[in-house]
Every structure is written in C-alpha cells, then in structure tokens.
Amino acid sequence: MSEEKNPMATIYIMGKAYKVPNTLTIMKAIEYAGYRFIRSCGCRGGFCGSCTTFYRVKNDYKLYVDLACQKRVEDEMYIVQLPFMPAEKPKWDIDKMKPTTDEVIRVFPEIARCLSCNVCTEACPQDIEVMRAIQALRRGDLEDVVNLTFDCISCGACSIRCPAEITHYQVFQLARRLHGKYETIPAKHLMERVKEIEKGNFDDKMSKLMDMNVEKLKQLYKKREIEK
C-alpha cells in the first residue's frame, strides 16, 4: 500500500498519534500502527461485539461508539477500546421461570430506574432501539422486546453509557430465551420426527444405505428429486 495512492489519516490510539491509511477500519489501523490484539478482537466481521470502541473527532464534543472491525478511521480520531464490560452475570434456571416481563424485571430491578434519556439507543452500533426495548419490557410486551433486540451482539456500548446502570444485553438475553422457550409454539413436525427416529423407524433404511456400494449410492444421488 503506497502512501501516494492512499491518503493517510492521523489517529490517536489512547492518546498517541499514528499515521495510517485512511481506508482502513479502526481494527486494521490499530494493527497497522503496530499493535497486536489479544482482546477487543474476535470475529472481525461485526458479529461478536468484542471490539467496542469509543472515539471523538476534532472540533466535535460528542463521544461516539462503534465496532472497530466495521468502522473506518477518520482523520483526527481519538480512540479507546472497551476490552471488557464489568458486570456480574446473574444466573437463572430457565426451566423454572415464567415468560413474563415481571420475571425479567425481578432479575434486573434496575430497569425501573430508566430515565428515558435515549443515550443507549444513540450508542448502539447495531442501530437497535434500545430505549424502546426497555420501555416494551416495562409495558409487558416480551415479544416486542425480542423483535427489537434480535440483532444485539452484546457489545456493551449501551450499558456503559446508561445512567440507570442497566446491563441491557443481559436483560435482552433473558427476554429472548423466555420468549423462545415459552411463547413460540414448538414445531410439531420436529417433535414427531424425533420420536420416529427414537423408535428406530429409519434404522433399516439407513443400514441399507450404509451397505450400498458407492456406484449404487451415486445412482440414487443422481436420481433424487429436488424439491421445488
């Protein structure tokens, strides 16, 4: 990568200035500068939420947050990463709970302290309407919580900004599990197939397939009908 082709940007990694190509993501820019990640780097593709990064840019008072693996650097960017979200994981036994928002609020009573400031929503790199989800919980609509928060990658950005000190990603995890376990209808065809397999209904057929020579198997493979 030659410097003429790619204009450089100056970024400040925890206060120290580095020149990096301005096309890089924050993650690749930090590496280009010479750091090797142990923390704050996981999937490198926007799925794991381990690379939460806070930054400011010159002449702007606002504090921004984004995923280092997804966000491109800007000139005069001041960067710090959130390597770990300090929070206790409350333990629950999902088999003994009821699918109500009261159950969720019992585990996380701090939900009641929400000030409706919407800082959480502004922080979310996944564009989740975090505050609306918290309000849906207080309203008693578990399904709405699930739909609003399905794309949550537990990056912790909302939680570190929240004045009510709610750990949203844990709240949403409980909500999703309760909804998934109790409020969605179990698939009947799945249950039946599991029973059929347990009873051994397919055993003979499978054994025959296993004993078949490759040529015959290939014939069967070629002849199989493709569902439209």
Next chain:
Amino acid sequence: MKKTEIIEGYLGYMRESIEAVEKTRAKRLKETFPLMSLEEREKILKKFHPDYKEEAKRPAKVGPNKGDLMPHEVADLLEAYPLAKPKDIDLSKVDFDVDILIIGGGGAGMTAALWANYTGANAETILIVQKLRLGDSNSIMSQGGVQAADKPNDGPGLHYLDVMGGGHFTNDKKLARRLVSDAPMLIKWHEDLGVIYDKESDGTMVTIHGGGTCRKRMHSARDYTGLEIVRSLKDEVLNKNISVLEFTSAVELLTDEQKQVAGAVLYNMETQEYYVAKAKSTILTTGGFGRLHIQGFPTTNHYGATADGIILAYRVGAKLRDLDAVQYHPTGAAYPEQIVGLLVTEKVRGLGAQPVNKNGEQFVYPREPRDVEASAIIRECYKRNNGIETPTGMKGVWLDSPMIEILQGEGTIAKKLPAMLRQYKRFDIDMTQDPILVFPTLHFQNGGVIVKENAETTVQGLFAAGEVTGGTHGKNRLMGNSILDYSVFGRIAGINAAKYAKKAKIGKLTLNHVTKYKKMLKEAGIETDRKAPILLPEYRGEKVLSRTLEIF
C-alpha cells in the same frame, strides 16, 4: 462522472460498470444461465479451483500422515517446532486438576460442556479454555442456517444422500449417518433452550434450500443463526457455573506414561504465564484454519482460526485426514477494502441474485456447488478478464442483489438479510439499489482430526468435535451441516468424555511426545525457526515488524 470520485459507496469507474448491470437486469430477470454438465464441472475445477493447483501443496515429511498431500501453510505448521521447551515446564505443579478439559469455547466446546454436565459431570469438574472470549469463534458468525431432516417430505436417508454427494462420496459413512440421524434431536434441544428459529405462526419451521440439498431443510434465525445459537449456549454454560478460562490457549497436550492424553499446557495470552491442566478426558474443539490464509486468500473466519487443534493432536500421534481439501466460499466481499473476505451468505443467491461480470453478463448458474461456482468466478476474473478491479488491485464480479427486491418484493433484504444490509450500509453501499462486488474467500476446513462415531480420536483420552475433525463431510461440506456437526458431535463428545472420565486413571504427566516429535523433525532434516501453534495471525504493519526490538 470522475473515475475516482466516490458516489454512494462506489468509485466512478465502478458506477459505469453498474450501469451496464442495470441495463441487462430486465432481460436477466427472465433467464438464468444454464447448469454445467458433470464433464464441464470437472474441467473447470481442474483448471481453476485453487485445490487443484499442484504447486500449492506438498506431502507431509513426518508423523502419522507422512506422505499425505496438504497445503504448504498446514505442512509448515506440522513441520514446526513447539512453542515451549518441555524442560521449562514444571509438570509436578498442577494448576488445574479437572475431570474434563475442553479446549476451545465455540459451538462444539460449549455443547460438549453442557452435555458432559447433563451426563453427570459436575460443573466444577469441567474446564473450558478459550483463546478469546467465550463464544468468539466461527460459530458466532454463521448466518445461513442449519440442516435437519424434520419435514414430512424429508428424512435422514435423503439428508444422508446429500451429505455423501456433497462430499463426493469420500465421507466417513458412520459419521455421516450419525450426523443426519441425530439432527432433529439437536434442533429440538435448541428449541427447548429457547433458541428462536424462524417459524410460521403455527410453530412450523421455515426451511429453505442450501447448495446441494434435495429438500428444503435449512433452519435459520434470520441471518444471525450462529449468533442466536451461540449466545443461548453461552448463557446456559454460565448459568450452570461451568468454569471458563478466557484469553488462555492450549499450547501442547499432556500425556502420561501410558501415552494417553492427560490434559494440556495452557498459556495466559496476557501475562504469558503457563499453567498445567491435568484432566481425565480432554476434548479438542478448536475449530478451523481460515486465518492461515491458504494460497493468500482472504477469509471469512474469526481471529483465532489458526489450526492449533490439528497441530496439538498430531504431536500426540493422532491421525488426520482430508486436509488437502479446502473450502472456498464463492462469494466473499471484494469491496470495500474494509470488509474484504467477509462472507456474503449463499442466501443472497438463494433469494435470486445472479453473479454477473463487468459488462452485466451472466457467466454461471447462480447455485452450482460451491467449488464449481468459485472456479467460474475465478475464471471470469483472471482468464476472461471480465472482473472489476478494485483500488487495491483485487478483482471481483457483481452479485446483482437488487434482483431480490424485484423478485421477492420490496423490503425482503431488510427482513431476511439484516446483517448483510447493515454491513454494506456502514460503507454507504445500499445493496437493495446497487449490486455488490464478490470474489471467493477461504471459508472452511473440510478435513481434520480423525474421530470415531463416539467422538474419540485415534489417541486414548482425546476426544474431538466440530470443525477441527475430519471425515463427516469428506472432501466438501455442504452449507448448514457444520452447525449441525458441532451440535451432534459436541454432544457425543461431552457425553463420552464424561463417561470416560469416570473410569480413567491418569499416571505421571509427561511431555515425552513433544521431545520425541522434535527428534523426529531433526531426523527428517527439518531445520527451521518456525514455531507452532501460532495462536493468532500476524497483522501488524510490515514497517513496524521490521523495526521491532525484543527488549522485554
């Protein structure tokens, strides 16, 4: 329009090519490029698939697979020296004394831990060691879905045929049978845990086709299938109080005088301290090797996919298979540079997007098997010179995503591919309006450590499950069968490791196998300063690396 000006995410010269794509769209909506014949497929694979490049492979010089062909990148690691010298490690001080040690905390590792626990192993006798955070793995990244033959028009027999055909009939038949037979049970388990699969209002699973399936049996959770499964598993592992050691890697297995595996030497990635973990049974769930960037390809894989598991297993004498077969996903992102190599899920083609060249012409049927589709794209770019070159010199072809909105209705992409849409939006590209640029990317380790149906490797005391293993998929895995793989065999590994631990007697810990391996390397004339496992890829800037001093 200036050639280098960026307009809605694309440079001016790319916009010109997009105009060509738009011009042919109406016509293409009515016609699809024909499927290749088996002969044509064979020809294109031989000429253009990276696996068929002889100069990219060499036979292993040492060990149980001596003489087997594998990519240089893998052979290099098998023919590398251990990270730590056995004499520097004090095996008389055991830091963790557990029944079951699980190396790797992705889908396979967490599934194994939970099923070991259900089988009666106490949570405090199980230890998961994980290089990154718990769950940060390939498993959390899978988007498309998971296969299981649970619909009335389907059955394990048909699923079996697809698995075998997909693997060009090179699969281990017993493993394949187990995979398809246990599939519905594992999906049911997920359902019971509260994993939210896409369903109709009456509870019927929404299932679609994947490459190489004869029935619609791909179950998904929007395009966050992996995320939804992994976060549920993780929640449950933590609820059950199973111990997890994060940012710690296994760097060597331990054996006893009976040569059975007896735990591992661990390495704290931050403090660089080593720990001795003694275990009655050890499960290897370290995933694949995408980050080796075989033949220089970009990859879809997570940061920790560096083949550690196969290296560790090989040193204790475990046999490997099919490592010569590498899966390249036909559609990785080729532009913008920030996301090069990341996955553009097969679902995009499944929903109707066609691959087209710089002139807006189709050149391949959109859903050929993965290896064939990838070869056709490589040919279009490098033989026929019909690719679009990016500013970094990479080439790619268009995937005409706006077709999805026309074929399936406006808003389909937002509903069915939210992760994809978001990823491109971040770089000002709107895939509902404009096509996206793609090129094959290194995706999956087809082969790996040989296991039996009970998830045992060829070495006593060592179990393995997930992408680190070989055999289930033969030389080519179908989409949706590896989430299934880690679920089915993770469960089996957990159950059997728990049973095994009840009877196992571990003697004196040794690293004799490492000393022996070193000797073997020397005798084979391998003089090198390569060390393995590598644990993490090296991405620091070249200029920095050339100037580093090791002072402390």
